[in-house]
Structure formats: C-alpha cells, structure tokens
Amino acid sequence: MTLPAGWPQALARLLFAQLFFVSAWNKAFVDPFARLAGRLGQKGFPFPEFVAAVDIGFEFAVATLMLIGWKTRCAAWGMLGFCVIAGLLFHDFWNTPQAQMYGQTTQLLKNLSTAGGLIYVILYGAGPWSLDERLKKAEPVTSPE
Numbered sequence: 001m002t003l004p005a006g007w008p009q010a011l012a013r014l015l016f017a018q019l020f021f022v023s024a025w026n027k028a029f030v031d032p033f034a035r036l037a038g039r040l041g042q043k044g045f046p047f048p049e050f051v052a053a054v055d056i057g058f059e060f061a062v063a064t065l066m067l068i069g070w071k072t073r074c075a076a077w078g079m080l081g082f083c084v085i086a087g088l089l090f091h092d093f094w095n096t097p098q099a100q101m102y103g104q105t106t107q108l109l110k111n112l113s114t115a116g117g118l119i120y121v122i123l124y125g126a127g128p129w130s131l132d133e134r135l136k137k138a139e140p141v142t143s144p145e
Contacts, residue, residue, distance in 0.1 A: 069130020
C-alpha cells in the first residue's frame with residue numbers, strides 16, 4: 001500500500017500544533033491564569049498578567065498557523081524560540097531541589113527536542129498538504145524580460 005505524498009509533513013505539523021494548543025488551552029482555561037502570572041512574576045517579568053495573556057495568545061496563534069500550514073516557517077521560528085526560552089527559564093534543573101531535578105531535566109530536554117524537530121520544518125517547509133503550497137501554486141508565474 002502506498003500512502004499519498006505529504007502525509008508525514010502534515011502529521012508532523014499536527015503534532016507540533018497539538019502541543020501548543022493543549023499548552024495554551026490549559027494555561028487559559030484549566031490551570032488558574034493567576035498561577036501562570038505568578039510564575040512569570042517570580043521570574044522577574046514586568047507586567048506578568050499582560051505577559052501571560054500574550055503567551056497564551058501567541059501559543060494559540062502559532063499552533064493555528066502550523067496546523068493549517070500557513071506562514072509555517074515563521075510559526076516554526078516562533079515555536080523554536082518559545083521552546084528554547086521557556087525551557088531555559090522555567091525548566092532550569094540546575095536551580096531546583098534534588099527531588100525535582102529529574103523532572104525538570106526531562107522537561108528541558110523535551111523543549112530542546114521539539115526545537116530540533118522545528119528546525120526541519122524551518123528548513124523543508126510545510127509540505128504539499130498546506131496553505132503555503134496552495135498559495136505558492138496559485139501565484140502567477142512571471143517571465144523575466
């Protein structure tokens with residue numbers, strides 16, 4: 001059985017998107033918003049409630065872009081930056097008690113591994129099952145004069 005071309009890239013985009021959708025959803029509706037703002041304040045962020053709202057909006061936005069495959073490389077860059085910065089700031093295992101070190105190390109490595117996967121998206125694009133590809137095919141071809 002031969003699978004249609006493009007499904008691996010679409011599946012990868014879906015998996016990246018679900019990670020950010022679930023994270024944003026939990027921050028907005030499951031985990032108290034004040035807890036996120038409190039953690040941001042503890043890390044020294046100014047206006048932690050505003051930063052928390054921007055964080056949630058950003059995660060929803062990049063997840064949506066990744067899912068539909070529009071401006072995919074930009075979304076991947078944003079996700080990559082988010083993963084690295086959030087990993088280093090919030091999963092700093094070197095500053096945690098011994099009992100939390102394993103869990104925080106695992107979370108940091110998860111963020112860095114996700115960033116590694118996003119590098120592939122940045123390099124190779126969204127794939128044929130994406131808005132990026134549809135729009136590229138719809139652009140008129142101009143010949144040089």
